[in-house]
Amino acid sequence: MNDVSADIPCRLQINGKTYAADLPPSVTLLDLLRERLDLTGTKKGCDRGQCGACTVLVAGKRVKSCLVLAVSIPDAEVTTIEGLSPNGQLHPMQQAFIEADAFQCGYCTPGQIMSAVALLAEGHTHSREEIREFMSGNLCRCGAYNGIVDAIEQVVAQQNRNHTGEAA
């Protein structure tokens, strides 16, 4: 009989670095990041996919890392908040969050930012209503919602200006 709790090889690309180790199958991607790799920028707010604080990018798409077992996504490319500004140069979304006062306690913030970055790629940013709808998987108890929408709109506007600039 196979031992269901026996360690399983895990191999991931996390923020551009290869991670490889044998892990118990019960380790979630979130707990791997926080407890074994000290990447505590990814937050645990519910551990059951209801709050969005643990949002990271897996192959460029937003994923709730508390609902993913680390060994279940071999060789996946994972980007966390720490990987968004590798050289200390803030991502435009991070900068916009500061300017728009899009957080208070800061705990849901990394998840909101990762979700917002994915949202830009998804293209659901045509109106404040659409942004609200597609950001609703990320809860904020401090109630910084207005600021978060402002920040996302600000980055969308920057991108549109850059895009127009390139076209011209």
Add this chain to the structure above:
Amino acid sequence: MNVISTNIGQSVSRIDGFAKVTGQAKYAAEPHPPGLLYGVIVNSPIARGQIAALRDTEARKIPGVVEIMTHRNRPHTALFEKSYVDGLGVPGSPYRPLHDAEIRFNGQPVAIVFAETFEAAREAAMLVEVDYERWPHNADFEAALHQKYMPSKTRSNYVPPKSRGNAPEAYALSPVKVEGRYHLAPEHHNPMEMHATTVIVEDDGTFTVWDKTQGPQSVQAYLTSALSLSGDKVRVHNPYVGGAFGSGLRAQYNVFLAALGAKMLKRSVRVTLTRPQMFTHVFRPEAVMDIALGASPDGTLQSMIVEGVTDTSRFEHNMENIVVWGLINYKCPNATAGYTIAPRDTYTSSDMRAPGATTGVNFFEMAIDEIAYACNMDPLTFRLNNYSDTDAMHDMPLTSKALREAMVQGAQHFGWHDRPMAPGSIRDGNELIGWGMATGIWDAMFSPTSARARLTADGRLHIATAASDIGTGTYTILAQTASEAFSTPIDRIDIELGDSTLPECPTEGGSWTAASAGAAVWLACQILREKLFKALAKGKNIPAWVKQGLEQDNLTLEDGILHGMNENQKIVLSFQDALSLIGQDALEVEETAKPGLRGTISQMRKARFTHSAVFCEVRVDQELGIVRITRLVNAVAAGRIMNPKTAASQVRGAMVMAAGMALHEESLMDERVGRFMNHNFAEYHIPAHADIPDMDVLFVEEKDSEISPLGVKGVGEIGMCGTAAAIANAIFHATGHRHRNLPISPGS
């Protein structure tokens, strides 16, 4: 050079922003000492009884499990019950985790598993078997109301209601009357960060405790007292707190159990509650309020009668000020109020954002809307008609009250004057549109607070106080305060908070931190400036122009540099050079801001409050009853605003929570087992992005030199007060239905 002022009153972006948007800010569950153990708590599934048998053999077989701590094998803790009373404890017998076999509430910890990994601890916790002897319990609030009482010892901040005139008689004689019973469901704070503690056992055996708390010094005192540890053995850190809203006022069981585990095992320990466990401790009490209002047909209030009850546990007497607010805020010759608490077998309810006022102000403002309609008068006009320029309950003058201006400016911004009076008169397709308003009031408090200011040889100014920034913007406003008080650019100022070893500061809460810690920092910077000037005056190798400047009182401090005149030439001296000239590596002062004699007399003679006027638009789907909030405007009179950007965020944030109170949030009790059963974010809905429209916050000018040394009142709670009522009143205007229970759901 384009110098942007970072003084008090400027919209400075948060100085802790970089740490927060990059994930570098470390919260309680995030330090990682070597050899860290993980603790997972096993909770009681019954509300009352005792542990009959406890078996942990299977749990101990899980590889990595180090110890399973219960009431049987725990290390020694304090002998006397009073040693477990925390800084913001309420009268009664405090809960003592793992003290004995008795179960006093559902969710009470009965064991904690410590293991080398989180996964092993979690798995083993599921294998701990407990048999219980069940005793009868009551967790039903309606049933508890039959046992309501007034404790012989009341909570220290309890304000007893004071009657005036003859309210029952005046009510009987009033031509216009409304009365009703209002009900508020229990609510849980649910900060996004779950309560957590990491205890680092240092090489010398001392404990460095990272706890999610609003008061590091309070937790430090609690741990040393309850665990019988010596005071210098424990240091508590909380540099970043992932929200709290009152849940971090009292020490929670996670910090006690983590420290007890560290004491037992002499190893570093981390305990993080799960989201369901966040429903096993503090919550905003369930409440009922009976309100009867009488008026004359011209819209003059004649009588106000308020009776309120909130819940508490069987072992502590938690109390709130819910019945006094209307009596304070409205002119009315006859008024009376009464308050009691009702015990049930749950954990003790506790303060949640604007405790007491959130319940009492909102219900009273819903009743005011109702009587305004009964008088056929616009609700705003009715409020202006019955406006009180004093604290009408205590018959005391106020330091300031710009509520009238708030009502007028808020109404203008919202466009209130176009509002048709009749309910159900605005429609858009399938939706009924309603406009409602309410006013808010909250205490403006000031507590003695200490701060340290230290100028170092690199020219930087270091400020330290044991305050907590729970998302309130405290780092930023204190930096602004120091920037102005010491005329130094904000990027040369370091703010250190959230450490029990720093100068004394009361637990963060009640909107008092901005006024209190702000005053302490201001004072420390003023004294440091004096100390620097005195040292320069006394020094030996000081340039003549500096000495002369000091004598003639024309040496100034600007932009972090000393300025003076030398033979009609402007000349400057950096802090670095100044310290070098006086031969010091650093200059330091620690000061305590107190109300002083004048302030104490003022506190006795004048009442002090923050006020607001809230305006709301809702759209109600005619068939489904679903309510959408489409506009919210809040005009706030809160004295001097230290940072309009972060202050507006504070007010907006409270309005979001108030939207939850009005429409969504309700902890549902299963009376049979005594447990809140919807203990997760799917079943306890807090407002999400899509629930919240754009909200406008206006700050009304209000100069108040008496309220606190900097003229600040604080803005953390005021957004809760009145917002839920404005929403409920807008729903009435849309639909013609009065709802007296919050939250209002389509089914009601």
